[in-house]
Amino acid sequence: MFYEEKRQKVLRFGDVLQGYLLSTPIIPEPIVEKPLYDCHIDIGLPNYTIVMDPCCRTKHKMISLSPLIEIWGTFFKNLYLAEDLTRINREMGPQQAVPPQIWESFPEEEKEKRLTEGRVYAFENLFIYAPHPLLLEYKVPRKEGDIKTNYYMLDFRNTYKLRCDKINSPTDAPLESKILQLSVDTRSELRNKISTYYGKPPLEDKISED
């Protein structure tokens, strides 16, 4: 079960919300010692946004969100993923992470290198949201022919802050904007994947620690 059948009256990590703006400031270069500068702010209203605050941390008229975005049509090149795109949310073997023809094209050395990684995450910054009747269906353009789906995904890199006067605490918030709640198991998968994403030290730090 990907979603809870009954939504609790509280904002939780991973909840699907509606009605929250997305804004992205865009600058041509960092603003260093410049009294005047050019900037753009893209503002949009995504169909769905995800609560990115850890459970019970939404407060002080502020919330961390990330938009639900459309999936890539190229996922369907990989039959293992095409059967169930939420497999992207879990660890997988190296052969499962690429289309079979790509795996076969790897030199033996590359295959061995990838096999030593074992079962780890692929698409480390992405988390798939399963289809649900409350999520709008859309068309995914593909060279092989468009596919209709209501799978969506979350890209951890899109997380942003929004201020809303009505958000005072996880329970004292506009709960009518909450349309779906992840099951405990799915939320745990989301927590595990995002923790691994942020917890991964860069190679140079590992070298300097050794």
Place this chain on the structure above:
Amino acid sequence: MNICEGRVKMHSSGEEAIEAKVKNEGTGSPSIPSEYKDIIYAFDKYEIKVRLTPDNQFIGIVEVKVNKDFLSYKQKVTSKGFHDVEEFYKE
């Protein structure tokens, strides 16, 4: 009641040592203060339960046990890579 006394030595060479001994206490012994706190200290592949007074004075080692999960958090994190596959999904 049995309690352990012990200490953890950190050598400049990077080597570490644990010294611990069990101390037998008679029934009704008042040697343990009524107020204390136990903290678990992860040490290599061991978990050491250390007893402290409320003002963090060392009382003793209560328990030394092998951590069944031999990997430290750092090892767990660093041992997990990602499959680098995004380039194979570009149109």
